[in-house]
Amino acid sequence: MxxxxxxxxxxxxxxxxxxxxxxxxxxxxxxxxxxxxxxxxxxxxxxxxxxxxQDYTQNSLWIYGGETSMSKPGQRSGRTISFKEHELHLFSKRYPEIKEISPEVTYPGKKLHSKYKSYRRFKCFGIKSSYFNIKTFKVERGRLLNPNDELTHAKVAVVGQQIAKGLFGKEEAIGQFISLDGVWLQIVGILAEKSLFSDNQEYIYLPYQTLKDQFNYGENVNCFAIALAKDTPPLKFEEGFKTYLSQKYKFHKDDKNAIYIENLQADAxxxxxxxxxxxxxxxxxxxxxxxxxxxxxxxxxxxxxxxxxxxxxxxxxxxxxxxxxxxxxxxxxxxxxxxxxxxxxxxxxxxxxxxxxxxxxxxxxxxxxxxxxxxxxxxxxxxxxxxxxxxxxxxxxxxxxxxxxxxxxxxxxxxx
Structure with missing residues (x-):
């Protein structure tokens, strides 16, 4: 200079x-x-x-059942791949890397109302309390579902803010009851604001066992989520887990339509x-x-x-x-x-x-x-x-x- x-x-x-x-x-x-x-x-x-x-644990996998598009000896294509609830427990026992596991069962509800109003647009899911350790939602008020809700098959629900406002207006929704297809559920939590990847404002979450009991839902689970231990490489685990699933459910390993695995860390x-x-x-x-x-x-x-x-x-x-x-x-x-x-x-x-x-x-x-x-x-x-x-x-x-x-x-x- x-x-x-x-x-x-x-x-x-x-x-x-x-x-x-x-x-x-x-x-x-x-x-x-x-x-x-x-x-x-x-x-x-x-x-x-x-x-x-941040709405998800980044070392998490979401596994969706699909329909086979490739045939194997003794197995035709076009088969539906779904899972059973008890199999999820077996998965976690087989793989110690799995820290949390939960089904995410979608229930196609038709009627939702309170004693005041009805609400048309909503999505209902049956989950276990461990779900909220995988998809890390927070509540604006109240609480999330807990293990006791599962054990007692409690008729409780966590709902999005839009549902709470639509059914109760300015009145406090915590502790109030809503009817989902004739089954009355008590609201115990209201979810915090949505994110781009999780439009949870019109979601209802029920304990999985309650969903099965009250709505005669079968054993089939079309989607489940797992959170891995911090030191587990998700991509490597995904490859091994998909190989295991292909052998267990007898579909071709390269069949991309049989199951779909969403790897959050890979997406990030x-x-x-x-x-x-x-x-x-x-x-x-x-x-x-x-x-x-x-x-x-x-x-x-x-x-x-x-x-x-x-x-x-x-x-x-x-x-x-x-x-x-x-x-x-x-x-x-x-x-x-x-x-x-x-x-x-x-x-x-x-x-x-x-x-x-x-x-x-x-x-x-x-x-x-x-x-x-x-x-x-x-x-x-x-x-x-x-x-x-x-x-x-x-x-x-x-x-x-x-x-x-x-x-x-x-x-x-x-x-x-």
Whole structure:
């Protein structure tokens, strides 16, 4: 970086052509401004998406029964694959890696009402209390289902907020009774707000044994969820577990329609990989815009060298070494780029603050996919380092050209 006297000389040179230097610097400032906004927006979107996975234990698997599409010797295609409740217990005994396991049985209820109103749109599920250790819902009021509800086959329910409001309005719903297809259930909990992946506001959760008893539901389980121990690699476990299921239920291991396994950790990794690609693309777009400003700086420095040809000749004639001439032009280029870049960073920071302030309620909403523009320290430091390198690169060719000027030719030049 230039010394104080060199900086004073550079500043005097810049003041001689204010408008030209301001327009040149604007190109650099605009480039870094766009770069910071693009990368910040990408970070905010990634943060919002990854927060949505918090509704699930990330080392969890969701297994759905399907219909075979590939035949095996002695087994035709088109068979329905479903599971039994007692088999889930066998799975957990066979695999010590399974920390929690629960069925998720969908009940196609038709009529739901309280003593005041009826409600049409809803989804009903029969689960075990361990379910809420896999899908980590929270309650706004009341409680979740517990093991005692299962043991006593209690006629209780946890419902979404929309159902509670639709059936009871402003009245407290906890402790109230609702009728599901003629079976009266007591509300013991109201779920907290939904997320993008879990639209739970119109859901009803019952103890699995209660669902079986009251609605004559059979033994078949079409879907169940498991949470694995923290040190268990989900992808490796999934592969081994699917092989075991294919042997037990006699379907082809490569039959993708027989069962479907949703691996939350794999999904999270996929999203992370996607956002890394998006971030790379945003960096490339921002850098390309920044380079257009850098090219402008390089062109202006060529003009500066041409205008100061006689001055350079005089400096060299009185003994200034080529190295001093090179650094004089190079430092001026770096200063122009750095000042413009810092202005762009400050402007971007102000705009980010204003955007985040104006979107405050949306950013604070846990269901929002976008968590505002996020500028972090590594991005700021990376941008500053990039600016310094870019300024040096922009001034390198003009500086080398100035350093190679012959004193006699420079003194005879007509450029002022």
């Amino acid at each position: 230039p010394s104080f006297y060199q900086f004073e000389e550079i500043w005097d040179s810049l003041k001689q052509h204010k408008n030209r230097n301001l327009l040149t610097g604007f190109g650099v400032a605009w480039g870094i401004f766009i770069l910071v906004l693009l990368v910040g927006a990408g970070n905010g979107l990634q943060k919002g998406i990854m927060i949505l996975f 990794k996929t999203f992370n990989s996607l956002f890394k690609s998006i971030q790379l693309f945003l960096w490339l777009v921002g850098i390309c815009m920044l380079l257009s400003g850098i090219v402008g700086v390089s062109n202006i420095m060529l003009v500066v060298v041409k205008e100061r040809t006689q001055e350079i000749g005089i400096r060299k004639a009185i003994g200034a070494p080529p190295k001093s001439i090179l650094f004089m032009i190079l430092n001026e280029s770096i200063v122009v780029t750095l000042l413009a870049g810092i202005s762009g960073l400050i402007s971007a920071s102000v705009v980010v603050f204003l955007i985040n302030a104006s979107l405050g309620s949306m950013i604070m909403d846990k269901n929002s996919v976008f968590k505002g523009l996020n500028i972090n320290i590594p991005i700021a430091l990376g941008a500053l380092i990039l600016l310094i390198l870019a300024g040096a690169f922009a001034g390198l060719y003009p500086a080398r050209k100035a350093a190679s000027v012959m004193p006699i030719k420079a003194l005879n030049s007509d450029n002022q």
